[in-house]
Structure formats: structure tokens, C-alpha cells
Amino acid sequence: MTSAPLTVIHSRDNAFVKDLRRLAQDSTAYRKQGRVWLEGDHLCSAALQRGVRPVVAVFSESFWPLAPAAYAQAAMKLVVIADALFADISGLESPAPVGFVVDVAAPRGLQTGVATVVLDRVQDAGNVGSILRSASAFGFRQVAALKGSAALWAPKVLRAGMGAHFALDLVEGLEVQDLQALQVPLLVTHVHDGDFLHRAALPWPCAWVLGHEGQGVSPALEERATRRIRIAQPGGEESLNVAAAAAICLHASGATR
């Protein structure tokens, strides 16, 4: 079935286990280790479908005999961990019995002239993951996260992203002036101002700017925007969830071109 080497671990003090615990529980540990932890069946399957090759596939002892052959075949190394130890590593309330360790490519700089999503201090991991899924679905190629945004490869963002991370170029830690490199029209949503999205002819490629959950897009960045776009809200709601607004805007740009 597979020739990848198999290691069985029962010790909490094992160095690999310690690294794994950090990856699973510390949202920025990937920056030091250069690898990420994908936990759970859904996320591991999604990664495989994207062509991801895990460095290590990790199984709980009781799940290992039931593990899909595809998981074991895809990985370069296999590790089986005692159930209690696996639960201790996991960052989840209901620990999954399987996970992948995947190398993260060293970030490239921003690419010029490609459809981009800009995250201006978007905080919530679930929102960021959802935005990455929408970006990938609607043909955006890169995500540019300004300083103060959630760590893009954090375990919670990975789970919410359901594999979208592996279909996008992700650049983080940017300053507003770095966005000059994009060289595409910069679009922001505005509550009271701008063309209505459902009537607007939108440029492609473009960059959609999505702002902080409470404060929205920073004034410095709004000044640089090429166009303001308004989402019609006949119900008179004050604001949409940022990932909901993103989905609407990215769909309008990407799905209809």
C-alpha cells in the first residue's frame, strides 16, 4: 500500500509531538517552523484534492487501521500517536483522528496585475477563512494581508479555508504603501456612497479591499481606492458581516466576467 516510513509515538516529550502541539495551538507558530498543521478529515481531503503533498500524515492509534489509503500514500512520512496524546495536541473541542503536516512555501512578494483580495486588519479567523474560500471560488489569485490581519496560516483560518490556502498566493505583513505594486484598480465598499454593485460595470483584474470587522477600511487605504461601491440594502441594515460582503463583491466581479 505504501512505503513511507511509519513511526509510533507514545511520549508527550517527543520533539515532534512538541512541535505539533505548538503548530496546533499557537496561531503564528508556522512562521517559525515553516510548516502548518491541517487537522481533520474534511481539511485533509480538501488539501489532497488541491494536490498538496503532506510531509507527515499523523493518525491516532485507534483511527490508523481505518485510515483511507490515499492519506498514507500521499505522505512522505507516517506517524501514529496514542489517542490521548493526539487529543492533547489538538486545538479542537472534538479532536479529529487525523492530520497533515504541510510545508508552507516561503512567501513571494506581491504579484502585479492579478486579481487580488486585500485584507485590511480583518481579525476573525472564521471570516478570513471564508474570504479565502470565496476568493478562490471566484477566480482571484492572490490575497494581500496588511499588518494587523489574522495570521493567514493559523489553524483556525486553515480550517475555515477548507483548502483554499493551497489555491492562492498569500502574502502577509504588508503596509498600505506596499499595495502600489498591485497595479490594478482598488475597490472598496461604502455604506452610503458609490455605484450600486448590482448595476456597476466592474474592472477585471481588480483588488477588493476588505476592512476590520469594527472599524472598516482605514482612511489611508480608502484614499487610495480607485472606486467606491455600494451594496444595496433594502432592509436598512447598518452593516454586513465582512465575509458576507466579500462573498457578494467577489462573486459580482469574478463569476460574471
Added chain:
Amino acid sequence: MTSAPLTVIHSRDNAFVKDLRRLAQDSTAYRKQGRVWLEGDHLCSAALQRGVRPVVAVFSESFWPLAPAAYAQAAMKLVVIADALFADISGLESPAPVGFVVDVAAPRGLQTGVATVVLDRVQDAGNVGSILRSASAFGFRQVAALKGSAALWAPKVLRAGMGAHFALDLVEGLEVQDLQALQVPLLVTHVHDGDFLHRAALPWPCAWVLGHEGQGVSPALEERATRRIRIAQPGGEESLNVAAAAAICLHASGATR
């Protein structure tokens, strides 16, 4: 400034504090108590903007002298609680220094002929809250949650809903056959089948059905759907986050009519 009676509480064993702790930490306690707990400045403001009148406004002792007059004026009773006790009540990682207790109207039955969002076992509190916000923004009037969906008035859903709860009629605990009462076209999204959303002429009023995060809409409910609608995904993503898909569909129906 206000004539509402003020109570100061320092005891963990106070009956009001015990009830509050349950409301804040148990996602279905509202069903027994008939009231909900809105925690934090953002959510309390949003509720006031919707015309909500809190039964009790609760402040931490150190925040009380700084509390906005509007909060104290709106409430029928004021309670000030020792800071440590407030933190103990809170369900949040960073406890807010203010919250409202609000009566929840006894649920009415489903209304016929109005724009509706149907939740078919949508599980995640953040997703449900985001969907409620989108529903309200795009002119939907009621949300019908089938059995197995997240408790609509749970604290996490309230926080994610940012006041949308108070602009909608919410009915929960429904069975599939109860939806007959809606008497509007039932729309479901489908990955491979149906008219593309951005080209479809959509009926109004209608009911959009949103399914379980992993399993989607149940077969029994899909059979009853009047129309299947497809969201074009040029990026080839397997699926969108359910709240993202909801935002796109509800916007397409509601914003453009």
C-alpha cells in the same frame, strides 16, 4: 438622568447572577427563561438602534460611572455587578463591561407569503449570525430554522447577528413538512445543476434554503425545492462557506428587486 431602580450585586450566589450566568454560557437557557443576554457595547448599541428596550441593563462596577446615558435611560432596571463577578458571568474571552437582558417574544408560527430564509441544520453560530444579518439587510422578513440548526438566540449567534435578531421573525424547531405553510417558491443552491444565479430571474417573495455545513440541504428538502440555482465558480472551488453562499443569494434576490 434616569429613574430606573439600581441594584448593586457582589454575591456569586445572587439569584439574578445565577440566571445571568446560565444565559451567557448555556446556548439554550433562553428557552427556559424567555429572555436573552446581549453582551458588549457593539451588540447593546445595535439593539438600541433597533428599538429594543432592555428589561435590565447590567454594568461592571468600574464601567458604571462611564456608561452611556442612553443605556441607563433605555432600561427598566439597572444592575451594577462587581468586576470579577461580571467576568465570571461572561461567556467571552475578553468580558465586556456591559450587557442587556432582553425579553424574547414568544415565537409565532410561520407566516405565509413573506420572504424567508430556511436554515436546514446550519450548525455554526457565526454562520447563523452572519446569515441573519444578510437576511435583514436584503429585506427578508423571517427565518425558519429546522430541527438540528444552532439555537437562534444563543449568545454566540446573538453576537454574530449584531442586532439582526430584532428585525426578523424567528421560528425554530421546525420539521420539513412545516415549510408548506410558507407558500412561496423554495430555492436551493446546487453545485452542478440549475440556472446560474447571476443570469436568473428570481421570484419575490421567495424562501432560500441553506443547508448543513458538511452535508448541505437534506434530500427530503431538496425534493420540495421549486428551483435549483447555481453559483458560478470560475475558480473551481468545491464549495463556499454557507454564510458566504447565503450572502450572495440573498443579495441577488433582495437587493435587485
